[in-house]
Amino acid sequence: MRDITLSELQRLEPQTADDVLQMDPETFSALYERTSRPLWVYLWRRTGDSQLADDLLQETYYRLLRSRATHESEAHRRNYLFRIATNLVHDVFRRRHEHSPLPEETAREHPSVMPNVDENRSRQDLDRALSKLSLRQRDALWLAYAEGSSHLEIAEKLGLKVGSVRLILFRARRKAAKLLRGGRSHS
Amino acid sequence: MSRVECIREQEVLDAITSGRWPDRLSEDLSAHVADCTICADLGLVAESLSADYQESLKNVRVPSAGLVWWRAELRARQDAVQTVNRPIRWAQYIAAACSLAAVVILLRLVDFSSFGGFDLRGAIGHFLPIPIVYVTLGGLAVVLSVAAYFVLFDD
Numbered sequence: 001m002r003d004i005t006l007s008e009l010q011r012l013e014p015q016t017a018d019d020v021l022q023m024d025p026e027t028f029s030a031l032y033e034r035t036s037r038p039l040w041v042y043l044w045r046r047t048g049d050s051q052l053a054d055d056l057l058q059e060t061y062y063r064l065l066r067s068r069a070t071h072e073s074e075a076h077r078r079n080y081l082f083r084i085a086t087n088l089v090h091d092v093f094r095r096r097h098e099h100s101p102l103p104e105e106t107a108r109e110h111p112s113v114m115p116n117v118d119e120n121r122s123r124q125d126l127d128r129a130l131s132k133l134s135l136r137q138r139d140a141l142w143l144a145y146a147e148g149s150s151h152l153e154i155a156e157k158l159g160l161k162v163g164s165v166r167l168i169l170f171r172a173r174r175k176a177a178k179l180l181r182g183g184r185s186h187s
Numbered sequence: 188m189s190r191v192e193c194i195r196e197q198e199v200l201d202a203i204t205s206g207r208w209p210d211r212l213s214e215d216l217s218a219h220v221a222d223c224t225i226c227a228d229l230g231l232v233a234e235s236l237s238a239d240y241q242e243s244l245k246n247v248r249v250p251s252a253g254l255v256w257w258r259a260e261l262r263a264r265q266d267a268v269q270t271v272n273r274p275i276r277w278a279q280y281i282a283a284a285c286s287l288a289a290v291v292i293l294l295r296l297v298d299f300s301s302f303g304g305f306d307l308r309g310a311i312g313h314f315l316p317i318p319i320v321y322v323t324l325g326g327l328a329v330v331l332s333v334a335a336y337f338v339l340f341d342d
Contacts, residue, residue, distance in 0.1 A: 025256055066263065177227070
């Protein structure tokens with residue numbers, strides 16, 4: 001039985017930086033500056049856990065860097081990034097066997113983004129409404145109206161057809177609006 | 188089937204983005220929203236999500252690009268080492284299994300009561316039929332070849 005030789009380890013070295021990570025540091029840095037904050041907010045608002053959002057952010061970029069997928073444009077790469085993040089969030093929910101983050105936790109967990117009392121109430125209403133929606137509906141609503149993504153972009157980010165996105169958004173909006181109106185009339 | 192979109196959705200979204208929703212809409216759009224449930228729902232939901240997003244975005248702290256890159260590089264290195272080690276680890280498991288099998292066979296062949304005059308052929312004939320011994324040895328040869336392949340060649 002033999003151990004790894006020094007030459008094998010040296011052979012491994014250049015692979016890690018240039019070949020295994022499919023981007024150079026400068027390109028990555030530019031992409032990161034443009035995408036990391038909205039991506040973190042997406043992960044945080046979808047999971048309700050700031051620590052988990054940190055971990056998923058790292059994992060998302062790692063998977064992007066390891067991916068050999070080719071991207072036609074910056075927008076395509078960004079969509080791909082959100083698609084990775086969405087899949088990671090769905091994996092988390094699948095592992096937890098639950099479909100909704102605890103609404104109040106979202107505001108509590110990250111003191112730097114703690115809103116004032118009124119905003120906190122709005123957020124709780126919103127969280128309560130979103131928690132009644134399916135994962136796909138929540139993803140689609142967030143991407144459409146928080147991120148401002150077009151139907152085509154949402155389709156790319158979620159791996160769906162544009163027609164399906166329209167229908168998902170319509171149903172999600174109708175349900176969320178009903179729940180929001182209910183929440184506001186109660187408060 | 189009832190309609191799922193309204194042609195004036197974009198106007199509603201523009202009003203939210205520019206801060207005109209819901210109080211400073213044009214009369215025309217305001218009248219439309221009052222009659223159109225699609226646009227009314229859209230306005231309510233989109234405004235809530237947009238406000239939540241803008242608020243969340245204000246004070247977000249993310250790690251630096253350099254730190255994320257460095258961690259990714261470290262992880263890639265670990266993964267690469269793991270990939271290189273995988274066949275070696277398998278070879279080790281197989282070798283351990285072969286050694287264990289060899290020890291078991293030897294223990295069955297050895298006649299401890301007459302250790303001084305050990306007769307291998309007699310012992311084989313007594314404990315195991317000859318074809319089984321050959322099949323076992325053949326199997327071991329195949330397993331060892333596979334183990335050697337994993338050790339000597341890359342993935």
